[in-house]
Structures are given as structure tokens and as C-alpha cells.
Amino acid sequence: MTLILYNTLSRREEPFTPLIPGIVSMYCCGITVYDYCHLGHARTCVVWDVVRRYLEYLGYKVRYIQNFTDIDDKILNRAKNEHTTMAAVAERFIEAYFEDMAKLGVRPADAYPRATHTLDGIKRLVYELEQKGYAYPSDGDVYYSVRRFSDYGKLSGRKLDDLQAGASGRVETDDPEAIKKQDPFDFALWKGAKSGEPSWDSPWGQGRPGWHIECSAMVKEQLGETIDIHVGGSDLIFPHHENEIAQSEAATGKPLAHYWLHNGMVKVAGEKMSKSLGNFITIRELLAKYDPLAVRLLILGAQYRKPIDFSDEGLQAATNGWHTLQEGLSFGYKHLPPDNPAITDQELENRFQEAVNHDFNFAGGLAVLFEIAKELRKEGNNLTHAGKTDSNLAQLAVKWHTLVKLSRVLGLEMAADQGETPVSEGISAADIENLIQQRTEAKKAKNYAESDRIRAELKAQGITLIDQPGGVTKWLREGD
Ligand SMILES: Nc1ncnc2c1ncn2[C@@H]1O[C@H](COP(=O)(O)OP(=O)(O)OP(=O)(O)O)[C@@H](O)[C@H]1O
Ligand SMILES: [Zn+2]
Secondary structure, three states: OOOEEOOOOOEEEEOOOEEEEEEEEEEEEEOOOOOOEEEEHHHHHHHHHHHHHHHOOOEEEEEEEEEEEEHHHHHHHHHHHOOHHHHHHHHHHHHHHHHHHHHEEEEEOOOOOOHHHHHHHHHHHHHOOOOOOOOEEEEEEEEEEEHHHOOOOOOOOOOOHHHHHOOOOOOOOOOOOOOOOOOOEEEEEEEEOOOOOEOOOOOOOEEOOOOOHHHHHOOOOOOOOOOEEEEEEEEEEEEEEHHHHHHHHHHHOOOEEEEEEEEOOOEOOOOOOOOOOOOOHHHHHHHHHHHHHHEEEEEHHHOOOOOOOHHHHHHHHHHHHHHHHHHHHHHHHHHOOOOOOOOOOOHHHHHHHHHHHHHOOHHHHHHHHHHHHHHHHHHHHHHHHHOOOOHHHHHHHHHHHHHHHHHHOOOOOOHHHHHOOOOOOOOHHHHHHHHHHHHHHHHHHHOHHHHHHHHHHHHHHHHEEEEEEEHHEEEEEEEO
């Protein structure tokens, strides 16, 4: 069975072949941290979390990187309004991100690079582009010259000349950057410092990086010049991903990514759910009303490239679906001896794979899970009310193990306490202290990717770290 993916770059379905057999490098454009995450962000994070889990289920070793954009006008504005710093706002919402995603069962990435931790790489890349003639300084800023890159538009299918016609070929006079650009479609790689705003030293003077360049620098630093899969929401195809390609490929002369995959938007009344538009529901608000796994099911029930229209009815239907799965998942905990052998049904797994292998058709995979869950629910009722089942218990045990295994692939694990099995104590205090020690050392070595990863790893296990003055880190276990 071959995994087939729809590649935005080629606009068609292609068999998936990684650069190095058995290994997949994957980069996801993450959150601009100036507010709580909403259901749209949840969709992006859950979809790519499940793609990563599925690739691992197929036997690939996946290195998965997701960034935090922690330098941005929107973060600065919030900091100004709250009389605090950009770093403090970013830190607060990064923390909130980890809390929300842990609740949704999103596994932590292997590293979370941030713009503020990648400045050397960003400056090197801007310098390289300038040396190669793709970038020019202008009054403290540095711009990318899109017309120098002949492949510009290859991802989005937009042609500069059509764009130009759309913009009447005129320079917009209300854009203060416009007069600094040689061409209206050039974009900023580096922006000169404005007074009162955070800035960094550079060959072009004090300033800060533009948005697109950070991802090009992070991909290169974390995964190399060419990666297997670059993902993000479809709203990023143009200009963000188009610009990433222009920057990276002009610098290296190599393809940035072989497969470009994009998830559809969560919409509200036909419009993108968006922080900027204010039409959003935060993950926190949602989880006050709905089970996190119902939210996951809502997301996985739709083809990942299609839009989802947000509605309470949709979430209610997903909640009902989750209850059905839950009943199937509880069968083994209620009715099977704890030591029953973990054998799965290859034929059912094959059907699951056949569905999902076609461009991550998770809804098709879920249909197999529901079929098993409904049978187990029926047989559970038979056992409770008549003391016997229609089919033999050993066969049901195999189906149950299959359901548990495939649910895990989709991140739809049921907490053990919902299945009436002993509740696990979780990670030990000694292991937590050990990880805190490793994190302190990583921070000392300025390896922030590693220290963020350890924080996320602990968060996923319900442990919150509290950094105190003097380099002391305390911890709290959820529910204590
Ligand atoms: N409504 C949505 N549906 C699906 N994915 C989304 C949605 N909004 C943002 N994303 C995705 O979430 C990730 C992080 O987005 P980012 O923080 O840049 O949000 P944003 O688009 O700036 O926020 P907003 O538009 O809400 O102000 C990106 O991959 C983006 O494509
Ligand atoms: Zn990006």
C-alpha cells in the first residue's frame, strides 16, 4: 500500500517518498503568540499531529518542528496596550499554547524554534540573499526582490504580472514601506528599528526580522536545506509560503520542501475564524463545554483540506460520535481480563490504512473505528444484560486491541480512568527533577529549543513548570 498525498506545489496527488528512506522531516508554521489559540489553530495543530502519528504508525521516524513567531507588530501592539514587553506577552501565550494543546492531546514537537532565538541564522540568510543579488537594503530596511526569482508564484499559481494588473501597477501611498521598495511586490526581510520597539544589531543597523524570513532560517537550522514535508494552513500559501520558497531556494539553489500540504480553514459564517477578525472561539472556551476528544473528532471527521464551518450542532454530533467510540474503547477495560494478549486484526488495520493512505482520509479511517466500536458496544450490552456475547470473547478481544491501537494513531486515547482500570500515577517526582535539571543545563547552553521541548514534554504529562528568580524551577502536577 502506498501513501498518496495531494501536493499543493504540483497541484496533484503523488506517492510519498521521503528523501532518506524511513525518515521524514516535517515543518509546520506555528502560532503568532499574541492571544489565546482558537479552534482554527486547534485544527492546524491536530491535523498535523495526526499526520505525524500516522507516519510513525507506518514505520517512519519523524522529526517534527513547529515555530513560534514571537516578533510581530500584533504582539508589540498588545504589549503597548498592556504596558508590558513583547517578550512577556509572547511568553504568556506560549505557556497558554502548551496548556491548550496538551488538553487536546497534541504531542509536543521535537523543537519549537522562535524568531528571537534564531536571529543569527536570520541575519546570515539575509546577508546571503543580499550577496547573491536577491535582496537590497533601503533606508534601514532590507527587501527581497521578487522579480529576481524566476520561480516566484510556483506554489500559489499567482503570476506577478496578474498581481500587478490587480494592483493597477501603482504603489500604494498609504503603505509607509512602499516608497522604500523597488517594486510593490518586494517584501521586507529586515525592518529598521522604530523608537521604543525591541531591536537587534545587524549589518544594516538596528532592527528586527520580517515574518517570512524566520521560517526559512528555522527550517534550515533545524532540518536542513531540503525537507520532506512543509505544512500549514491554506491561508499561508500566499504570500508566506511563496516567500519562504523564494528566500530559501534563492539562497541554496535547492528545493525547500518536496511536499507542501495545507489544511483548510475553520470558518464562521463563511469567513476564516481569525484573531484579527475577532470572530473566534478559544480552545479554552470550547473545552469548558466540550470534551477535548470530541473537538479532535470534529476536526478529523472532515477532509483535512476542506473548510469546516464552525457550529454547536457540529460539535454536538462530534460529541455523540466520541461517546460511541468511548463505549467501544471501554469494552476491554470492563469485560476482558487485564492480561489478555494484545493481538490486532490485520485485515481491519489494512482497511484503516487503505482509507488513510489516500491523502490522509481520516474520516474513512474513522469509519473502520466506528464499525468496531459499535459492535463492541452491542456485545458489551449483551454481556451486561444476558451474560453472554454473540461472537467469541477472544475474537472480540482482538477487535478491541485493534480499536485501541488505531484510536491511538488518531490521538483519540481514552483516559484509563474512564475505562475503570487503575489510574496511573504519572511521571515520578525523581524523573521530573531529572528533566528540570536537563532543562536548566539546556538553558545555560542557550539551547532554547531543547529547554522548550522539555517544558512541553512535562506539560503533556500534566506537569507545569514555574521559573522563579535565581534560576530555581518549581513544578506543579495538574489536579494537585
Ligand atoms: N481559521 C483557521 N483555520 C485553520 N487554521 C488556521 C486558522 N487560523 C489560523 N490558522 C493556522 O494556524 C497557524 C498559526 O496561525 P497564526 O498565529 O499566524 O494565526 P493568524 O492567522 O495570524 O491568526 P489570525 O488570522 O487568527 O489573526 C497557521 O498555520 C495558520 O494557517
Ligand atoms: Zn512559516
